[in-house]
Each structure stands twice: as C-alpha cells, then as structure tokens.
Amino acid sequence: xxxxxxxxxxxxxxxxxxxxxxxxxxxxxxxxxxxxxxxxxxxxxxxxxxxxxxxxxxxxxxxxxxxxxxxxxxxxxxxxxxxxxxxxxxxxxxxxxxxxxxxxxxxxxxxxxxxxxxxxxxxxxxxxxxxxxxxxxxxxxxxxxxxxxxxxxxxxxxxxxxxxxxx
Amino acid sequence: xxxxxxxxxxxxxxxxxxxxxxxxxxxxxxxxxxxxxxxxxxxxxxxxxxxxxxxxxxxxxxxxxxxxxxxxxxxxxxxxxxxxxxxxxxxxxxxxxxxxxxxxxxxxxxxxxxxxxxxxxxxxxxxxxxxxxxxxxxxxxxxxxxxxxxxxxxxxxxxxxxxxxxxxxxxxxxxxxxxxxxxxxxxxxxxxxxxxxxxxxxxxxxxxxxxxxxx
Numbered sequence: 584x585x586x587x588x589x590x591x592x593x594x595x596x597x598x599x600x601x602x603x604x605x606x607x608x609x610x611x612x613x614x615x616x617x618x619x620x621x622x623x624x625x626x627x628x629x630x631x632x633x634x635x636x637x638x639x640x641x642x643x644x645x646x647x648x649x650x651x652x653x654x655x656x657x658x659x660x661x662x663x664x665x666x667x668x669x670x671x672x673x674x675x676x677x678x679x680x681x682x683x684x685x686x687x688x689x690x691x692x693x694x695x696x697x698x699x700x701x702x703x704x705x706x707x708x709x710x711x712x713x714x715x716x717x718x719x720x721x722x723x724x725x726x727x728x729x730x731x732x733x734x735x736x737x738x739x740x741x742x743x744x745x746x747x748x749x750x
Numbered sequence: 751x752x753x754x755x756x757x758x759x760x761x762x763x764x765x766x767x768x769x770x771x772x773x774x775x776x777x778x779x780x781x782x783x784x785x786x787x788x789x790x791x792x793x794x795x796x797x798x799x800x801x802x803x804x805x806x807x808x809x810x811x812x813x814x815x816x817x818x819x820x821x822x823x824x825x826x827x828x829x830x831x832x833x834x835x836x837x838x839x840x841x842x843x844x845x846x847x848x849x850x851x852x853x854x855x856x857x858x859x860x861x862x863x864x865x866x867x868x869x870x871x872x873x874x875x876x877x878x879x880x881x882x883x884x885x886x887x888x889x890x891x892x893x894x895x896x897x898x899x900x901x902x903x904x905x906x907x908x909x910x911x912x913x914x915x916x917x918x919x920x921x922x923x924x925x926x927x928x929x930x931x932x933x934x935x936x937x938x939x940x941x942x943x944x945x946x947x948x949x950x951x952x953x954x955x956x957x958x959x960x961x962x963x964x965x
Contacts, residue, residue, distance in 0.1 A: 617753060621753075621756070621757065621760075624757075625760060625764075628760075628761070628764050629764060632764055632765075632767070632768045635768070636768060636771060636772070636775075640771070640772045640775055640776070641775065664757065667753070667757065668753070668754065668757070670753075
C-alpha cells in the first residue's frame with residue numbers, strides 16, 4: 584500500500600505537469616514571436632537608415648514611388664517596438680497593413696524598373712523618373728529591389744508570427 | 751531584461767553603422783574631390799605630351815633641363831613608354847629650380863613652335879654637362895647645342911619671349927608650388943606621386959597604374 588498513490592493525488596500531479604508544460608510551450612511560442620517581430624524591426628530599421636543614407640548622405644533624390652514606400656516602412660520602426668515591450672501578438676494586425684501596401688508599391692516599382700509595365704500607367708513623371716536605376720550593385724541590385732526584398736521578408740515574418748502565436 | 755538589452759544594443763549598432771558609413775562616405779568623397787583638384791593642377795593643356803591621348807596611364811613629370819637626375823631619368827621614362835605602346839603617355843611640366851633654368855625652358859618652349867621640341871630636349875640633356883657646368887646653366891652655351899637640329903635659331907630667340915611662353919612657365923612654377931614639388935624630377939602617375947624617390951618606385955607606380963587601367 585505504501586507504493587500506491589491515490590487517483591486524486593495522481594491526477595493533481597498530472598495537472599501540474601501539464602500546466603507547467605503548457606506554460607513552457609507558451610513561453611517558447613511567445614519567444615519565437617518576439618524574435619520574429621524583432622527581426623522585422625531590424626529589417627525595417629536597416630531599410631529606413633539605408634533609405635536615409637541614399638537620400639541624405641549620398642544625395643540621391645528619391646522618386647515619387649520611393650517616397651510612397653518610405654511612408655510605409657518608416658512607421659514600422661516606431662510601431663514594432665510598441666508591440667515588443669511587452670510582447671503583444673496583435674502587433675501583427677497593426678503592422679501588416681503597412682507592410683502589405685509597402686510591398687505592393689515596391690513590387691510595382693520593380694516591375695517598372697524592369698520595363699514590364701507600359702509607359703501609360705506610370706504614375707510618376709515629375710522629378711526623378713522612377714524607372715531610372717540610380718544604384719546598380721553586382722549588376723542587378725537596385726534600390727527598388729532592396730525595398731521589395733525588405734517588404735517581402737517583413738510580410739513573411741509577420742505572417743509566420745501570426746500563425747505561430749495568435750491562434 | 752534580456753530582450754531590452756538586445757533591442758537597445760541592436761538600435762545602437764544600427765545607428766553606429768549609419769554614422770560610420772556617413773563618415774567613411776564623406777571622407778571618400780573629400781578624397782575624390784582632392785584628387786580631382788590635384789588633377790586639374792597636374793594636367794594642363796599647354797604641357798608638351800608624347801603618347802596617344804587615349805592612353806590610360808598618364809605620367810606627369812616636373813623637370814628642370816639643367817637637373818642631372820632628370821637627364822638620367824629621361825631614357826628610363828622613354829623606355830617605359832616604348833615598352834607599353836599606346837598605353838602610356840608622358841607630359842612635361844617645368845620646375846626650373848636652377849638659376850637661369852627658366853631661360854633654357856623658354857628656349858625649349860620656343861623650339862616647340864618649330865616642331866622640334868623632343869629633339870631639342872634630348873639634345874640639351876645629352877650635352878647638359880657642356881652648357882650647365884657644375885649645375886649652373888650658362889645661357890650663352892645653350893645655343894651651340896641646338897645647332898644641327900634644323901632649327902631656325904633666330905626665330906627661337908624671338909619666340910622665346912612670346913607672352914604665351916611666359917604664361918606657360920609661370921603656370922608650371924605656380925602648379926609645382928601648389929603640388930608641393932620641391933625637387934626634380936617629380937613624377938605623378940595618374941595623379942599619384944612616388945612614395946619615395948627611385949627607379950623601382952616609379953616602375954612600380956607605372957605597373958600598378960597599368961594593371962588597374964588594363965586588367
């Protein structure tokens with residue numbers, strides 16, 4: 584009889600273990616979410632500083648489409664940290680609209696630079712032509728392409744965060 | 751706590767990268783501006799130049815016709831140009847540091863008007879010890895060395911006092927001063943001076959420029 588446990592006791596033990604396990608999983612999920620949003624913030628901040636470097640330090644004038652993309656990436660630098668401290672999974676809902684619109688603009692801009700969009704629907708004719716590549720690294724990396732890559736990664740990470748954390 | 755530290759250090763790192771990038775970019779731009787400014791002092795249209803205009807390696811030599819080292823460098827430079835046909839050109843600028851050297855420079859410039867510049871320069875280098883004994887050029891002895899080149903020496907005597915020649919010499923002296931040329935010969939290869947003086951250093955500088963321009 585000494586070795587046997589009462590069923591009540593057993594179930595209590597099981598509950599405790601389950602509760603700890605769930606808490607541990609929750610913490611791990613929230614850690615993953617935090618890291619993903621933090622990565623988004625790193626990309627947004629690097630992109631913002633990079634954009635400022637091109638325009639303010641290298642004195643390359645941003646074209647109209649560049650300005651619209653800036654409108655959608657600059658706020659992320661301030662918005663994402665609000666959702667990081669303390670971690671709030673809802674940040675995905677607030678950040679995603681900006682990231683999606685920014686991505687669409689970047690995609691449009693890249694098509695424009697590759698000449699895949701006809702002249703007539705180009706929205707920007709004043710100032711710097713948007714189809715003009717001011718930078719070409721390794722023969723194919725342009726500023727619009729960098730923007731598209733940044734927005735794509737941010738969108739992807741935000742979606743992963745959404746599916747991992749906020750179910 | 752860990753998260754805050756991570757966030758703050760990332761923010762600081764990104765900002766530091768931006769600041770360092772700005773400083774590096776600006777100092778590079780300043781260097782280019784300086785090199786361009788120097789290039790405009792180095793390369794003047796009036797300078798006698800041998801070699802094709804499309805040659806990508808440009809040696810600018812500041813020389814004094816009475817300078818002995820200039821004389822011994824002359825065939826050396828000539829050989830370098832011949833060894834790289836079409837790729838190297840040489841411009842001669844004057845730094846007449848010896849007394850009366852400016853007189854000889856004016857004579858040389860006047861021979862250009864008869865298309866005999868390089869012949870005259872070579873003749874004067876070849877006979878340097880005769881007209882410039884003990885490093886002191888004797889204007890009267892110069893003329894004798896130019897006989898036999900087919901030059902109209904009377905015309906040279908007249909042309910050497912032309913105002914454009916005076917301007918050339920004055921400009922060269924001013925540029926030499928601005929470029930901090932204090933000894934002759936001084937060589938600039940595509941704007942770069944020799945790190946220290948010597949045949950090997952000049953060869954290395956030219957080979958570097960050739961490797962960069964024609965890779």
